[in-house]
Amino acid sequence: MKIKQFHIKKNQMKSWTEIFKNPCPVTIETFVTGTVDINRRGTINTEHPDAGYIKDEILTVPIKNYVVHHNELGEFLLDAGLDKLYTDDPKGGINGDLADEFYQNRNDNIKFQLESRKIKPRAVYLSHLHPDHIAGIRELPKNIPYFVGKGELEQYQTEKEGDFLDGVETIYEIDFLELDEINPLGYCADLLGDGSLWAVSTPGHSMGHCSYLINGMDGSIFLTMDACFIMDNLRLKIAPSDYTWDVGMAQNSLDRILKFLEAFPEIKVICGHE
Numbered sequence: 001m002k003i004k005q006f007h008i009k010k011n012q013m014k015s016w017t018e019i020f021k022n023p024c025p026v027t028i029e030t031f032v033t034g035t036v037d038i039n040r041r042g043t044i045n046t047e048h049p050d051a052g053y054i055k056d057e058i059l060t061v062p063i064k065n066y067v068v069h070h071n072e073l074g075e076f077l078l079d080a081g082l083d084k085l086y087t088d089d090p091k092g093g094i095n096g097d098l099a100d101e102f103y104q105n106r107n108d109n110i111k112f113q114l115e116s117r118k119i120k121p122r123a124v125y126l127s128h129l130h131p132d133h134i135a136g137i138r139e140l141p142k143n144i145p146y147f148v149g150k151g152e153l154e155q156y157q158t159e160k161e162g163d164f165l166d167g168v169e170t171i172y173e174i175d176f177l178e179l180d181e182i183n184p185l186g187y188c189a190d191l192l193g194d195g196s197l198w199a200v201s202t203p204g205h206s207m208g209h210c211s212y213l214i215n216g217m218d219g220s221i222f223l224t225m226d227a228c229f230i231m232d233n234l235r236l237k238i239a240p241s242d243y244t245w246d247v248g249m250a251q252n253s254l255d256r257i258l259k260f261l262e263a264f265p266e267i268k269v270i271c272g273h274e
């Protein structure tokens with residue numbers, strides 16, 4: 001696998017107000033490739049001073065990824081979901097006690113769903129490298145470009161997470177620090193060069209975690225990915241703590257998202273696991 005730096009042209013637009021005045025012919029479609037059981041305590045950081053009492057309760061939540069349909073540029077994947085090895089094995093063929101367990105109905109794997117919809121992604125943008133977001137790569141084409149935030153590859157533990165990147169020809173790292181901040185969100189990358197699809201640096205859940213913003217004609221959509229698991233994170237203004245690399249940074253990223261959503265209440269927000 002070649003690791004390359006993604007050289008992104010800086011967009012001339014310097015504010016979200018300006019960006020939203022220039023919407024693009026782009027829509028998204030959500031795919032669910034399985035479910036995962038998580039505890040509400042951990043979905044909400046119980047150590048946060050405002051957390052109050054959080055019920056000890058198992059939540060079965062969807063494992064989601066998205067297809068971006070761009071009228072002129074084609075189709076792009078945001079995360080890869082799960083491949084079909086999870087239909088019969090909750091660990092998806094990954095050995096060891098540390099492997100995470102996911103559940104999948106037959107034909108919910110990403111390849112089946114993309115093929116039945118005749119979707120051929122031109123590139124895959126990864127929010128981060130946790131297995132529920134990348135296991136599907138095992139059954140996706142390897143000769144299309146893959147993109148990830150800088151910091152993810154150095155944190156990636158194949159013994160726990162499986163070598164889901166095996167065979168990928170080229171992965172591009174996005175170095176957000178090279179780009180401009182568009183506040184209140186901070187560092188953002190104009191992925192397709194026309195202001196239609198943005199990666200937003202939201203570290204904390206993992207080192208190079210990205211959220212995404214789709215600037216479509218029918219209104220903009222903010223995909224938190226795992227910066228925010230469920231709507232309760234937004235309602236309580238408290239970030240998750242489970243599966244989280246740096247809880248303080250995760251809270252900081254959530255605070256920036258909340259500020260953005262307060263400034264632009266018309267934006268639709270979709271959480272990572274709800």
Ligand SMILES: [Zn+2]
Nearest residue numbers: 128130226243
């Ligand atoms: Zn994750």
